[in-house]
Amino acid sequence: MLRLALSAASPAGARARLTTLIFHRVLSRPDPLFPGEIDAPKFDAICAWLAHWFEVLPLDAAVRRLREGSLPARALAITFDDGYADNHAVALPILKRHGLTATFFVATGYLDGGRMWNDTVIESIRGLSAPTLELDGAVWPLATPADRRQAIDDVLARTKYLEGDQRRRAVERIAALAAGPLPDDLMMTSAQVHDLHRQGMRIGAHTVSHPILARTPLSEARREIDDSRRALQSIVGERIGLFAYPNGKPGRDYAPEHPRLVRDLGFDAAVSTAWGAADRASDLFQLPRFTPWDRTRWRFGLRLLANLRAGSGPTPRTPVLSGA
Numbered sequence: 001m002l003r004l005a006l007s008a009a010s011p012a013g014a015r016a017r018l019t020t021l022i023f024h025r026v027l028s029r030p031d032p033l034f035p036g037e038i039d040a041p042k043f044d045a046i047c048a049w050l051a052h053w054f055e056v057l058p059l060d061a062a063v064r065r066l067r068e069g070s071l072p073a074r075a076l077a078i079t080f081d082d083g084y085a086d087n088h089a090v091a092l093p094i095l096k097r098h099g100l101t102a103t104f105f106v107a108t109g110y111l112d113g114g115r116m117w118n119d120t121v122i123e124s125i126r127g128l129s130a131p132t133l134e135l136d137g138a139v140w141p142l143a144t145p146a147d148r149r150q151a152i153d154d155v156l157a158r159t160k161y162l163e164g165d166q167r168r169r170a171v172e173r174i175a176a177l178a179a180g181p182l183p184d185d186l187m188m189t190s191a192q193v194h195d196l197h198r199q200g201m202r203i204g205a206h207t208v209s210h211p212i213l214a215r216t217p218l219s220e221a222r223r224e225i226d227d228s229r230r231a232l233q234s235i236v237g238e239r240i241g242l243f244a245y246p247n248g249k250p251g252r253d254y255a256p257e258h259p260r261l262v263r264d265l266g267f268d269a270a271v272s273t274a275w276g277a278a279d280r281a282s283d284l285f286q287l288p289r290f291t292p293w294d295r296t297r298w299r300f301g302l303r304l305l306a307n308l309r310a311g312s313g314p315t316p317r318t319p320v321l322s323g324a
């Protein structure tokens with residue numbers, strides 16, 4: 001029944017739509033600080049639903065067929081951002097069991113023992129033994145997991161859009177409060193990225209250090225995008241044609257010049273985090289992505305249907321220049 005409705009909203013051929021899902025982590029076991037985060041059993045269930053409801057395609061093939069007007073009905077691509085080690089350890093075996101291919105967008109600066117700034121905040125506050133966290137005149141209680149989560153959310157929100165150096169200093173101050181050493185195995189190793197690719201998964205670029213491009217000088221943005229691509233190409237031994245904008249909200253996290261830059265660097269397509277589903281008129285350098293936050297079968301499915309019915313959104317197209 002849902003499949004029929006999805007087929008009507010996402011038909012084959014010239015009027016086809018492409019739903020692209022975005023994931024970050026798949027935890028091996030539930031995390032009391034992040035009860036809504038996807039763990040292995042939840043991801044296993046989601047993969048079973050997707051395999052039943054949709055025609056899951058690798059993103060590169062989906063982009064090609066979107067351009068040609070030859071997508072199947074109910075086309076869907078699965079993507080992961082950032083390069084978490086659990087993508088290889090936990091998500092990969094589940095994807096393979098369901099016969100699904102996903103694309104992993106990797107921020108290369110954190111491979112092989114690095115840690116993204118948000119994880120430094122999370123892991124520091126997770127490990128605090130003091131009854132409260134005091135920072136910049138504000139005080140958070142840390143009595144329960146919910147308290148701790150509130151402190152994490154507030155600190156992340158305060159820190160996210162600080163300028164690079166300011167953010168680095170703010171994160172260092174929080175890390176200095178942490179009791180023990182922080183984990184250095186949250187992100188994949190180069191060998192794990194290589195293995196994902198060897199096992200048929202697709203790899204895409206996601207910058208080196210995950211900057212907010214809209215707040216980064218254009219020459220530096222170019223270097224971030226190009227260097228991450230080169231690093232990944234040397235890891236997998238193959239051309240990298242896909243890119244995901246860090247954070248990914250058009251206008252807030254990247255500006256109109258960034259899709260042009262990605263196109264001029266010779267990528268085939270790029271994905272944002274604007275909601276919606278792509279159609280043939282969509283900008284290939286700003287393909288929308290969406291993931292239901294629901295965790296039950298019907299709510300998850302109906303949310304995907306609603307996303308398809310909501311249209312492809314007002315994202316303006318990146319003009320394609322000849323020879324680009």
Ligand SMILES: [Zn+2]
Pocket residue numbers: 081082206210245246247
């Ligand atoms: Zn990211």
